[in-house]
Amino acid sequence: MATLVSTADQAAMCGVDVRLAMLARSPLFAGLDDAALERVNDRCHAMATAPGDVVYRKGEPAERLYVVATGQLKLLEHDASGGEVVHDLCVPGSFLGGAPTLGDVAHAHDARALTHGCLLVLAAEVFEGIVRSEPTFALNALTLTSQRLRDAERTVQALSxxxxxxxxxxxxxxxxxxxxxxxxxxxxxxxxxxxxxxxxxxxxxxxxxxxxxxxxxxxxxxxxxxxxxxxxxxxxxxxxxxxx
Amino acid sequence: MATLVSTADQAAMCGVDVRLAMLARSPLFAGLDDAALERVNDRCHAMATAPGDVVYRKGEPAERLYVVATGQLKLLEHDASGGEVVHDLCVPGSFLGGAPTLGDVAHAHDARALTHGCLLVLAAEVFEGIVRSEPTFALNALTLTSQRLRDAERTVQALSxxxxxxxxxxxxxxxxxxxxxxxxxxxxxxxxxxxxxxxxxxxxxxxxxxxxxxxxxxxxxxxxxxxxxxxxxxxxxxxxxxxx
DNA sequence: CGCACAATTGACAGGTGTCAAACATAGTGG
DNA sequence: CCACTATGTTTGACACCTGTCAATTGTGCG
The missing domain is CATH 1.10.10.10 (Winged helix-like DNA-binding domain superfamily/Winged helix DNA-binding domain)
Known part of the structure; x- marks a missing residue:
């Protein structure tokens, strides 16, 4: 019963109000006007996660983008011996997944939930549409991706x-x-x-x-x-x- | 004398014709129409390199983007003990440098030429202008950056x-x-x-x-x-x- | 021809992965 | 409410890989 209630709580947290607030707060959508946010919100849906849930697997076609509303996820790969290599941790506001527009034909890693939480799901076509119609959004995506690139390069140095x-x-x-x-x-x-x-x-x-x-x-x-x-x-x- | 001639050759290779061809061939400018390419070409200049030349240093304000026309460069950092950590190799068609638009306030590494060669130099304002006016260009930049990100993440795994x-x-x-x-x-x-x-x-x-x-x-x-x-x-x- | 530099090869010590076992904790079911 | 169990954490011993240091060889360039 306790778990049922908590699950329901999580589901409730994915209500429309929270979704809009989440969109506005995510750096990916920063600077978009309310009308644009509404349009985005109309074209995405929510998804609840539980610890251990696999959101997507490496190699699957990349046709969705996810924005973390609540909870935490990890991005990982498996090496030859089956061990995990964790690339990154995603927290509220992070986005994950991929789209052909970003050069992803297939997901480059697994995404697995660490906690109960809630994700906003964006179809690749929706993402592409926003990129083309909203220059601010394109710039946001470019800036965030560049930052992650520098982060990864710094990590390369540290891990070497x-x-x-x-x-x-x-x-x-x-x-x-x-x-x-x-x-x-x-x-x-x-x-x-x-x-x-x-x-x-x-x-x-x-x-x-x-x-x-x-x-x-x-x-x-x-x-x-x-x-x-x-x-x-x-x-x-x-x-x-x-x-x- | 021999080095003088070779230097002159390199300088000659940076002529307007080669510059335009280089722009058109670089994946960053792929899909731009001729008029746009002309505008870009008018607003960038060429720069010759010799082995060992430092194009920019880590920490300097990032206000220029470079496209490699000919030659090779390496991107590197120095660790605490003074040793080099080489992040990447740049070949004709690669771009390097940074711009505030990309989230760079300062260069994250040194850039040093390995060979004689020629670079096209783009001021940050010019880059920003193109991003805003040419959706195709913004998408190119986004795709290329994403690809480099995935490349870096794979490297992280391999180096770990x-x-x-x-x-x-x-x-x-x-x-x-x-x-x-x-x-x-x-x-x-x-x-x-x-x-x-x-x-x-x-x-x-x-x-x-x-x-x-x-x-x-x-x-x-x-x-x-x-x-x-x-x-x-x-x-x-x-x-x-x-x-x- | 000789010099400077890159590449090679060897010996050695240290860090770290591996394996194994004991321990703590939280979630589970009775 | 409590024991039980699965999971995560801690600790120890040991071998191996690899970095370090050093000497030697090879190569291009002046």
Whole structure:
């Protein structure tokens, strides 16, 4: 019964009002006028998620774009040995999925929900239409994609065969930016990621993550609890991320 | 005297005719009508490069976009210990640099020429103007950026603490796509990169690159010479890149 | 011809993955 | 409400890969 109520709650959170508010708040739709937002809203629908739900799989045709209203998801791939490689974490406001317009013929990774939540679903044709009719929207998409590109390039540098401390610190600071407000990174990270997920994001193993966190905690750099991490000394973590 | 002549040759190659042809051939400007291309051409200028030339440095304000007409460049950063981390190689048709429109306030890396060559230079305002007036151009930019993003994400996976063989194979196959024709990857890579550069692109050391190449050569996977590498068994390299 | 630089090869130590086992916790069902 | 179980976390031991350092060889360029 308890789960039923919570599911219903989640469904209720996907009401039209929340959808419009979500659209307006998402950086992808920033600057669009109300009429345009209404048109978009009319042409998208909502979708509820539960932990473990697969939104789409790698290789499936990319014909939908998703905007996270509530909840968290991870984008991942499987390597040859079946292990997960987590590319990114999606939080409210993030968008995922793909469209031919973006050069995606097929999804490049799996998308899996980490929590209960709600997604807005946009068909590729709708996305294309907006890109063509709304220059502001096209610019938003271009800017956001460029930012993600730079983020990925920075990650490449950090992951390139450096000490685990460097890799983990980089991942944590990335997440802090993602989870924080627009102006300041978050100090306390509420994330649905397990240490195994953090390991998959940092290119290492759960054991190394555990050991590194333990060492950091002893040094007072972080505090940990169930489902959260607090960055107590961001400067020190930034130094580690830079390889010092 | 010989260098003087070659420099003059390079300068000659930056003539208006070549510039227009280059614009038309670059995927960034694909689909633009002749009038638009003329307008772009009128508002950009050419620039010659010599090996080692620094086009821009990390941290400088991003106010120009560059399109490679001839020659090769590398995009790199320096880590804490001063070592180079090479992000990418740019060949004719590639574009580099940045603009506020793309979310760049400052360049995220250094750009250094590897060879004699010629670049077309586009001021940020010009770029912005085209984005706003030419939907096709905006879509091109969006598609190309998305492709680079996916490329970077794949690289993240490959570099995430995997055997050097995997990392090197991934780098080589990336370069093969970059250097090859539109439909087929190149079999023989003519590149101005030293083994140190390849190491910096793969997140490893020149010594490991040398050892790995030697082993591959013994197994008949590649053949090498001065300034070129031939991929003799792409399937085997692809397997290595996948971690098998 | 000799110099500077790139590439090669070897020896060695250190970091990290792997495997294994003990432990904690939350969600489950009785 | 409590035991039970699955899952995530922690800790330890060990081997292996790879970076580092060093010396040698090879190559293009002046």
């Amino acid at each position: 065969r450096r000490p685990v401390e460097t890799q983990l610190a980089t991942t944590l600071l990335r997440l802090a930016v993602r989870l924080g407000s627009t102006d300041a990174p978050a100090r306390r990270l509420e994330l649905a990621l397990s240490q195994a997920d953090l390991a998959a994001m940092s290119g290492t193993t759960p054991e190394s993550v555990s050991r590194t966190f333990a060492a950091w905690q002893r040094r007072g750099l972080v505090a940990r609890g169930r489902g959260w991490i607090e960055l107590k000394d961001r400067a020190a973590l930034a130094d580690l991320a830079e390889g010092r | 603490r995997r055997p050097v063989e995997t990392q090197l194979a991934t780098t080589l196959l990336r370069l093969a796509v970059r250097l090859g024709s539109t439909d087929a990857p190149a079999r023989r890579l003519e590149l101005a990169l030293s083994q140190a550069d390849l190491a910096a692109m793969s997140g490893t050391t020149p010594e490991s690159v040398s050892r790995t190449f030697a082993a591959w050569q013994r197994r008949g996977l590649v053949a090498r010479g001065r300034g070129w590498i031939e991929l003799k068994d792409r399937a085997a390299l692809a397997d290595l890149a996948e971690g098998r």
